[in-house]
Amino acid sequence: MTPAEGTGPNLIAIDAAYLVTAVCFILGLRHLSNPRTARTGNYISMLGMAIALVATGFLLDWKAAWWVVAIGFVGGALVGIYSARAVKMTATPQMVALFNGAGGGAAAMVACAEFLKLRPDVTPLSWDQALAILLSSIIGAISFMGSIIAFLKLQEVMTGRPLTYPGQQFVNGLIALTIVLASGLVIAGVDAIPAYFVALGAAAALGVLFVLPIGGADMPVIISLLNSFTGLAAAMTGFVLGNNVLIISGALVGASGTLLTMLMSRAMNRSITNVLFGAFGKVVSGGAAAPGASGGAVREATVDDVATMLAYAKQVIIVPGYGMAVAQAQHSVRELADQLEKHGVTVKYAIHPVAGRMPGHMNVLLAEANVPYTSLYDMDDINPEFARTDVALVIGANDVTNPAARNVASSPIYGMPILDVDKAHNVVVLKRSMNPGFAGIDNPLYELPNTMMLFGDAKSSVEKLTSAVKTL
Numbered sequence: 001m002t003p004a005e006g007t008g009p010n011l012i013a014i015d016a017a018y019l020v021t022a023v024c025f026i027l028g029l030r031h032l033s034n035p036r037t038a039r040t041g042n043y044i045s046m047l048g049m050a051i052a053l054v055a056t057g058f059l060l061d062w063k064a065a066w067w068v069v070a071i072g073f074v075g076g077a078l079v080g081i082y083s084a085r086a087v088k089m090t091a092t093p094q095m096v097a098l099f100n101g102a103g104g105g106a107a108a109m110v111a112c113a114e115f116l117k118l119r120p121d122v123t124p125l126s127w128d129q130a131l132a133i134l135l136s137s138i139i140g141a142i143s144f145m146g147s148i149i150a151f152l153k154l155q156e157v158m159t160g161r162p163l164t165y166p167g168q169q170f171v172n173g174l175i176a177l178t179i180v181l182a183s184g185l186v187i188a189g190v191d192a193i194p195a196y197f198v199a200l201g202a203a204a205a206l207g208v209l210f211v212l213p214i215g216g217a218d219m220p221v222i223i224s225l226l227n228s229f230t231g232l233a234a235a236m237t238g239f240v241l242g243n244n245v246l247i248i249s250g251a252l253v254g255a256s257g258t259l260l261t262m263l264m265s266r267a268m269n270r271s272i273t274n275v276l277f278g279a280f281g282k283v284v285s286g287g288a289a290a291p292g293a294s295g296g297a298v299r300e301a302t303v304d305d306v307a308t309m310l311a312y313a314k315q316v317i318i319v320p321g322y323g324m325a326v327a328q329a330q331h332s333v334r335e336l337a338d339q340l341e342k343h344g345v346t347v348k349y350a351i352h353p354v355a356g357r358m359p360g361h362m363n364v365l366l367a368e369a370n371v372p373y374t375s376l377y378d379m380d381d382i383n384p385e386f387a388r389t390d391v392a393l394v395i396g397a398n399d400v401t402n403p404a405a406r407n408v409a410s411s412p413i414y415g416m417p418i419l420d421v422d423k424a425h426n427v428v429v430l431k432r433s434m435n436p437g438f439a440g441i442d443n444p445l446y447e448l449p450n451t452m453m454l455f456g457d458a459k460s461s462v463e464k465l466t467s468a469v470k471t472l
Contacts (some may be wrong), residue, residue: 010058017055018245024048025249029256035363035373052245089368090325093223093357097151100226104143107233108200111136114240115196124189129240134183136236137196138203143229145207150222153211154357160219163212172209178202210276220354220361221264221275228257260359267353267379269415298434301452303461306428307468310336313390315346317382319419320362321355323396323431327458330369333395336466337371343469349375350382350392350419352400383420392424394445395458396431402443412441427451430458 025048031041053073060069087095115133118125125133152158179202185195214222231253238246265272310316318337324330337347349371355362363376377385386392394401397419404411405418421427422445429446431453445451454461 014055014058015244017051018243018248021048021052021055021245022248024051025252029252035367035376052249055245088328089330089365090328091155092364093219093361094151094154096358097147097154097223097226100223100230101144101147101151103230104140104147104226104233106140107230107237108137108140108144110237111140111240112196112200116193120186120189120192120196124192125186127187130187130192132236132239134186134196134199136233136240137200138179138183139229139236140233141200141203142207142210143226143233145204146211146222146229147207147226149208149211150214150219150226153214154219160215162215168209168213172206175202175206175209179206214276218275219357220359221261221268221272223358224257224261224264225272226257228254228261231255231257264354264359267417268413269417298446299452301428301454303454303464303468306452306454307465307472309391309426309428310340310345310393310465311343311469311472313340313345315348315385315389316340316391316393317348317350317385317389317421317424319350319352319392319394319397319401319421320366321395321397321400322357322361323398323458325356325361325365326396327460329395329459329462330365330371332459332462332466334366334369334371336462336469337375339466339469343472347375348377348382348385350379350421351376352379352397352419355397355400379417379419386420386423389424390426392421392427394421394427394429395462398431398443399441401445402441403445403448404441404443408444421445422448422450425450428454430454430456430461432457 024044028041028045028048031037031044033041057069083095111133115125115137118129120130149158153160179199182195182199182202186192186199211222211226231250233250235247235250235254238244238248238250261272265275268275318333320330320333324333340347349362349366351362353359356365366376367373399413401419401421402411402413403418403422405413405416408414427445427448427450429451433455434446434453446453
């Protein structure tokens, strides 16, 4: 039973509960904009969702379908609790991608069920009914399949490099045209059911093909975009069901995801079109060699050398990247910072907007290690500090520290704002090897005279540095 089928006072009370839910979601988003209040924002949003679930329960025919509802409620709660507790912080991007996909898939399934329930083969749908169902189904299917591919790339089940083939844009255009034509048949009531499933299948295929050419370095942007798709699909499902809370919550997610996508693209000085169709990070035959292979000198440092440099510095800026996440070194980094502060060293953290594999990835990892929020600095705030910093300690952050973005016009990342680590008096880079970063781009930072390399697992290297600093 949908909200529109409720009666009198019951429907008024439910609409009032949905209004409270909407207010909770808006307040939750407001609090999520600041790390200090993010936990409160989560609690407020959870309260809103609980109110919405209870209110919706009064619309259901419990006698006929109580067991279905119970399985959904209990099963969903158990999966959510287990995921939140069992998934490692380093796997948060993958979990977010899956949750995005689950939302989009759910929207598409609900719209499909409603479509079949209305029996369009018997009674043609009105154009507004058909349009809402189609938008919910198509956007939801794209979000679901795109999120699955994003998950597989992030989990490294498949390569994170862009996967392209000749005529790819033509194929995508042909699929999009198929979706439009099939949707037109559904709206016109001509072979509505077969046409609907053609549109749904084509949308699922487009979801796969549209994420395949996205390189791993662009995953933060694509996750935000998929999140906005899921919100739009949920909002369309709200129109299908006549459910106000779905419309409001979906619109909030869609709008916030779109704004975040735009902000992150701006942070990379690239357009959304370039992110989606630029195949950034594609391996090109005869392309640039790995850092150090060009004949430039690379200086390798020892743990004792770096520890001495850090302990006697006035200011150290730590630049975390995905390498820190993979090594799960965030707690070790915090311990090193604590030791340096005991020596009177000022320690700050430089956070690039697209460092890691999801929006705010580094912030989340450092927050888990109880790094004070006041020690985290955005790119625009920290960049002026590098010139008066004794040591910039780069931990697995490759592309966001690449000075080629400033001075090599032929570089794929030319024009992208970066962290100005090369301007520090000394730069120490922690890496496993001289292999390029996820974008596959040569980084001339490693060959600068003020840069030293400390090779090895990031967590092990940081722990050794901490021990060495203690002995000084």
